[in-house]
Amino acid sequence: MAESQIYSLHVNGEQREVADAWLGESLLFVLRERLGLMGSKGACEQGECGSCSVLVDGALVCSCLVLAAAAVGQQIVTIEGVAPVGSPSDVQQAFVDAGAVQCGFCTPGLIMAAHSLLERSPAPSEMEIREELSGNICRCTGYGRIIDAVQRVAVARIVVNGRGIDGGIKS
């Protein structure tokens, strides 16, 4: 289209140039359509489902509600930045093992939210898990297996280190 701009965003530890962008594009759109990072999903474009969740300067936010051009200079971490392809993080593996993945559309957003939760609270109660993940909608699983996955990770991290390991996402 006629109005296009160039700017750069810091994504998953790298500076990435965004070209041919219209300034009204959300960060979700830019990640997917300009930077080829299709892992974040759009299911509502209103911040009501969490499928587009990413970290911006360490805070879990909906990327559909971030104006991409205004995120210049911020540290952005997406699902692609959680772990190398083929070597899933402990949270990701737990989701697979616990049956917490069905269609998978909500899953990247939930992985981001679960990592963020466990970083803030390494031994969360069930109600805490429910509240911290309440911004992520799943239509397939009914949530039970997801809660189980998060609890498995919390227990496993304590067992491994006796006091909790740093499973956080490095940006």
Place this chain on the structure above:
Amino acid sequence: MSVIIPTSLHSALQALADSPEATVLAGGTDLMVELNSGHRQVASVIAVSRVPELCSWSHDAVAGLLNIGAGISYDEIAREPIAQWVPALAQAARTVGSPQIRHAATIGGNLGTCSPAGDGLPVLAALDAMIHLASLTGVRTLSFADFMVGPKRTARLPGELITGVTVPVVRGWQGYSKVGVRNAMVIAVASAALVADSDAGTVRVALGSAGPTILRCPEAEAFAAAHVDFAAGSAADSVVDQFAGLVRTAARPIDDHRSSAAYRRHAVGVLAGRLLRRAFPHG
């Protein structure tokens, strides 16, 4: 379309003065919804999330005041150390959207949108919050009651930026309740904030989603002040019931796709009664 990202209050005000019709972008939780749906087009955006003067807060122990910068997120407000000074606002903050929303949504943005369903607003109204506005030509302060003039309409003038809000730190019980059809991520169908001020001997109550603006209930407040026992922390059941009735009368709710006027009127009465009982637990 243009996007400006000022990094100081002065440059933000300068940008706003240069294009007074520009849209101010804080957390994006309102504006981006409109942009994404194509229901609104904007020519220029001034993103204020990097303006440091907006992102600080302070507690003035001597004056008993809490100053919150417009850029402070609801996540921060929901937690310590801010929560202790204004527990009702922290309770309201916890009900805003989801964790993702709370990380991005700011109190300044909530004020800028000024929806009658805005979760923080009944608390600000009940605390008689002071809203600070700045422009290149100066600063001014408005009471919340003067700031919100209609549904999604404020007294902010073109070229003005909301810079923060000041609320009193009140000795006494305060709380917020919000009715929604599900238990998370829900727009208030009806809400109420109540502040009991033991020093002043007053009870202030404000209603959300029950009228074109956040509504105070002067008759109910006067009645409560006259009939509760601050020292004993008590209020008779009949006082609670009558208080609830006066709150119901003060409401001016509408029917919409979320709920009915009848339900909203009923609900704010129930909420107000329960809040008063929490503030004055003894019969």
Place this chain on the structure above:
Amino acid sequence: MTDAPTRSELRGRLGDSIARPDGVPKVQGTFAFSGDLSADGFLWGATLRSPYPHARIISIDLSGAWKISGVEAVITATDVPGKSTYGLISHDQPVFAVDVVRFVGEPIAAVAADHPETCRRALAAIVVEYEVLPPLVDPERAIDGSHAPVHPDGNVIRHQRIVRGDQTIQGPVIVEGTYELGMQDQAFLGLEAALALPDSGGDGIELFVATQWLHEDQKQIAACLGFPEDKVRLTLGGVGGAFGAREDISLQVHTCLLALRTGRPVRMAYSREESFLGHVHRHPCTIWMRHHADYDGRILRVEARFVFDGGAYASTSSAVLINGITHAQGPYKCENATVDGWAVRTNNLPCGAMRGFGVVQACFAHEGQMDKLAVAVGSDPVAIRLLNAMETGDRLITGQVIENVAPVARCIRETAALPLPSQPVGGHDLDPLRLPGGSGLTADVSHIRRGIGWGVAIKNLMYSEAFDDYSTARVRLADGVASVKFATAEVGQGFVTIAGQIVRSILGVDEVIIEAIDTTVGSAGSTSASRQTWMSGGAVDGACRLVREQLFQHVGQMHGIDPLRLTIDGRDVVDAEGSLRVSVTDASAGLELDQTFEHHHRPTEDLDEFGQGNCHTAFAFVAHRAVVDVDVELGLVKVVQIATAQDIGRALNPLSVVGQIEGGIAQGLGLAVMEEIIQIDGHVRNASFTDYLLPTFLDMPDVAISLIEEPDPMAPLGAKGVGEPPTISSTPAIVAAIRDAIGRDLTRVPVRPNDICLP
């Protein structure tokens, strides 16, 4: 003689709770959903939709769209080269509206452009002149003929009666009620999206799309494009949930038309608002029911009148109607019935398949009736249901004998045996999040009343009324690696997992390759009707058995052994009467065994004018018990626990089964207390997730599950379908629990706060 291998036991066979094969790509974000697919030089497509529920189109002026730089195509009904209408049963739905629009959201035109924002501007520049007409929104007016037909096919899509047994019986005990269900949306997360790649000669097309039935889409698309079917090649793009909403065509033909018109790849993706308008929904329904019973509460006769609002186009309404009325008696013995059923056309949103397919509506009514019956005879919800519980050998009111395993009483008893919640209202920790209202802090424990309620259901499996919904699978075995090819739409339910488990169980291999899901193999039928494990599982099973037979022939020949003595043990081919043991890998070395199998279920019949006939294929059963806490003054509800025992035949993958049960219950909960598309005079008020509320983590309760495994001899793997039952009787159980808590009748779902607390 070879040494017995000392490797680990072969894992991932039927009965194991193995992880799904696409799990790691899904958690890492590399799994490609249809909206993630792209191609060089692609254009974006977008659709112009009617803002009116009923209007005549006077003129369409496209010129403004063409003036916008970046627009490459603008098309309308005149650009449809083949059949101008489509549909699953009757082809009554236009690709683009021609002279009249019949629902808000009906497609009128489409554009292709270089950016979604360009598309938006182009659509805004198209000027359509309408003559607004009064919408037909009351189904009763469609029945009584007082509104002119809104479609040449008329306002009644189907009418069917069921008349069985003694029509004159009156019970000494009679209970009746009128039950209403609002419009639920499937609300899958993976928004509609497709990628169309036109062939260079413009005489064929390749389409990647998230759908439920590739071959049915192919048939309809080809007809509209005017192409032979083999020129329309479909590949399943990753599906982000379906629940019935993808059975009908949505963006497929539009995307293909734009691609063929421009000669370039075209991507189309719906927004959430558009998705709400762009697919079918669960039928709103009003059901009057009257039960006649003896003084003990035994059902003597059922009378009912069902009215399903099918909206503007027929979709699968006629089949939904039949499902609904033939399940009117519920899982209970009943010899006499008088049922009248209507599926009608209005100017409301078109309705079609959603998980449960007409039985959700019937169950809400018959379970409300059972509770009324219990009260009338001084019984209780469990006893009345046990008294009437259906058994194998009983008949439906259509005359069909239930030949399947039918453990209704066992479902009820095992559900009742699951412990009630151990925590009191508010929990031992008095966490406000446990109360209705949650972090809204609306209630204290003293404001809450707890209630318990029941729901029990029967649900048919597979398609009905003489429809041969077969499935096809192709299995190959070479050098110890098996690969399986099918067109079965994986929508999240986990068929790709089960397929591998079947292959491992029958062929004894570790590695199973699931090939691309596309139309280069025969039809698998629809991923719906809880049918794929039975039908596509049956097809994979059948193909594997043929491959195994071939393998045994080969091994038998090589070693001079009668193949009938051979069997698979772990990873080996073994002579059951001798000492031969050779690994499958070695046995299949250098071979390319390749078999295709079609699995058909036994034929079913049409219903006659009295609704009599063996129209269904098979049945499954389930019971639910709900515990809810209710803030009676505010009308807010928190579902505390759902307990369920489900008749599943055999748990092929227990973890997968649990996932289907918990997910289905969530949808049942949504219908019970929060989900409804609100239409006022045909206009939709809440086409967004802000106001169409789905259950969140804080709304879902603990779920206690008992799996009832009585293998069904009619099922190829002994397993019944599990997807729909969880969402059927969970809704009435929750509503019954609310009634129990508040002591008031409730006749409509979703239950609203004012239904509970206002007069």
